[in-house]
Amino acid sequence: MIKRLLLFAVIISNISVSQNTIGTTFISEGVYDGYTLFTVSTETYLINNCGEVINQWTSTFPPGNSVYLLENGNLLRAGRTSSSDITFGGQGGVVELYNWDGNLIWQYFYDTPMMRQHHDVYPMPNGNILILAATVMSNSEAIQAGRDPLLLTETDLYNEQIIEVTPLGLDSVNIVWEWNIKDHLIQDFDATKDNFGNIGLNPNKLDINFLNGGSGGSNWLHINSIQYNEERDQIILSSRNLSEIWIIDHSTTTAEAASDTGGTYGKGGDLLYRWGNPEAYKQGTNADRTLFGQHTPYFIPSNLPNSGKILLFNNGIDRTPSYSQVDIISPPETSLGVYDYSQNTKYLPNNTDYTYDEFTTGNSDFFSPIVSSARQLPNGNILICEGNQGHFFEINSNEEKVWEYVNPVNSNNGNISSQGDPPPNANLTFRAEKYPTNYAAFDGRDLTPGDPIELNPDLTLCNSLSVSEFEIHPISIYPNPTNGSFKVSSTQNINKIEVYNILGKRVLVSSGTTIDLSFQSSGVYLIKIHSDKNSITKKVVKN
Structure with a gap:
């Protein structure tokens, strides 16, 4: 009884500092009231701000890598198969749908020796699903496309592909749209091969010989994200290896998407906009580079602060010293979805609208070389996933941390740590997404929280805030x-x-x-x- 009274005394004292080492390690006034979704090992968790589990889904596959909670309460998740074909970080191979109760209701494998889903999928407003995949080009195909043979260090080269599918039955799809980067290449290496042209005057196409200092391996682009914007009917992609973000037109037909004409914006499947590394299209040098292995760029929706701007996690690889930051930029638009560009220059803006980092304040601990995400929240806060450390935190408009959470699950074997112990050595988390409590998926659901994920949890922090x-x-x-x-x-x-x-x-x-x-x-x-x-x-x- 004495222990319970002491616990109660702590709870009502409005103390917002905790000795927790995992789970919710900090919470204070101003945290956005919502539920955070993330996937690790074979589990996907939906937690409240106290780290208590609101819902949980179990797959037979580890992440492959993204996960989304749909408005109808279903869970869309990519999984990683055991395939030995097309292997690189972020590999997947299977896309799954689960209902709220955790039952598998659809499963589709995009996993053959010639093609494999990886990193991301995206739920479309019409119920379709975008799937990001790598497909194989032979070295002879790459050379015919204009690749310098000296820049081919493996037996093949990966094309990046997006398909849009309509789920059918339990395990089938109808492919309704397709886009491939191999249809939008340029090169100035060999005039006898395809795609020969002036790279600096054709920024809507991708230089097949620009490697950004890379080795020339099969996975030369490493697209790690596709996000869709319905207002513009555009898809924004992130190439980690080239340190660029690209925007393409989704309004095209598949035939138009393979060309440079057609669609709402008249450019077919060519790049409508690119940003982060003007050296990639010969409009700058390495000194002009602003992105460093970034993840999850997306247009902030129109009903949120900073709407219409692009928010991304700028990982900070390949720069010295190494540190991560969160950037918000405003692509210059002459009208919605039409990007202002002056010929033979780099794409604007020159500077970010907003940047969060901890390096400039003397703390270089904020650094995730891989994975990670950042999301704008309705109250003006930003949710940040420092994915390599499994560390989620929320900052307010004054850049004060109002919530912190450390993933207690080992991402390699699924083992769960006890509160008070150090975080797992491996608790990598691809992304974290926070949904408001009035999100449609929660209508009519039992949201009674269960125990936190971690063993021996300590909830002293929670339910003690006054305003x-x-x-x-x-x-x-x-x-x-x-x-x-x-x-x-x-x-x-x-x-x-x-x-x-x-x-x-x-x-x-x-x-x-x-x-x-x-x-x-x-x-x-x-x-x-x-x-x-x-x-x-x-x-x-x-x-």
Whole structure:
């Protein structure tokens, strides 16, 4: 009993500092109220800000690599098969759909000796799915396309492909659209081969001989992300090895996507925009490079802060000193989706609109050479996944960290660490995505949290925050103590009320203001009351 009273004293003291080593290691006022999704080993987890599991899905495949929670509650996930064909970091091979209850409802293998899904898939608004894949070009095909034979160090070269599929039945698809980078190449090496031209005057095409200092291996491009923007009907891609982001037109037919004409923007499947490394199209030098192995660029949706801008995680590989940053840029548009460009120059902007890093403040710990992501949240915060360390954190507009989480799962073998122990040596996490509590997938679902992922969890941090909004709009709870029900009253709009027992376990959640504790044991309960933007925790005694 003494231990429980001490725990309660800590909970109500509004202390936001924890000794937790894994799971939720820090939480404070201003954290965005939502659920975070990530996949590791064969598991996909949806957690709340306390690290408690809201839902969990199990696959027979480790990540391959992205995962999305759809509005209907289904989970779209890429998995990594055991194939020995087309192997490189980020390899996948299978795409799966699970329902909310964890049942596998569709599974499609894009995995042959000549083609393999890798890194990313993307759920389209019409129910289709974009699949990113590598396909094999023989060295003779690459040479005919204009590749310098001295830059071919392996037996083949990988073309990057995007297909759009309509799922059929349990394991089939109808391919409705296709795009391949091999259809949009240029070279100035051999006039007797295909794609010969002036690279500097054709920035809409990709120089097949630009390697950005790489070795010339099969995986010369390493596309690690495809994200779709419905307003523009465009796809934004990220080439890690070339340190560039590209935008292409999705409105084309497959035939137009293989050409340089047609579609809404009149350029077929050519690049509409590129940014990050102007040396790639002979409009700069290595000194002009602004991206360094980046991941997950995407257009921020129109209903969020910084809408219409591109947010990305700039990993920072190949620069000295090494450090990561999060960048926001505004591509210059003459109209929606039409990018301003002056011939024989580099693509703008020259500078980012916003950059977050810790190196310029004297702390170089923020560095993930691979994977990772950043997401704009509705309240202005940014959720950052420092993926190599399995470290998620959320910053507010003042760049203060308001939430931190460390993945407790070993990404190699699925073993789970205990609270208080160091994080696993390997807890790599490809991305983290946060969904608002009013996201359509949660309608009618049981969102009662389970235990945190880590063993021997400590929830002392949670459910202890107060905010000034309720000081301006005071609340009343009556009767208190109560024999059963109590009512919460305030002039401030109340969105949700959560009830926690003295051990920090949530026992009830309600969108109404009358709470029934009749079926709960006698004792002290913490009542977390949520307004539109903030929350406050109060104490109620049940007799």
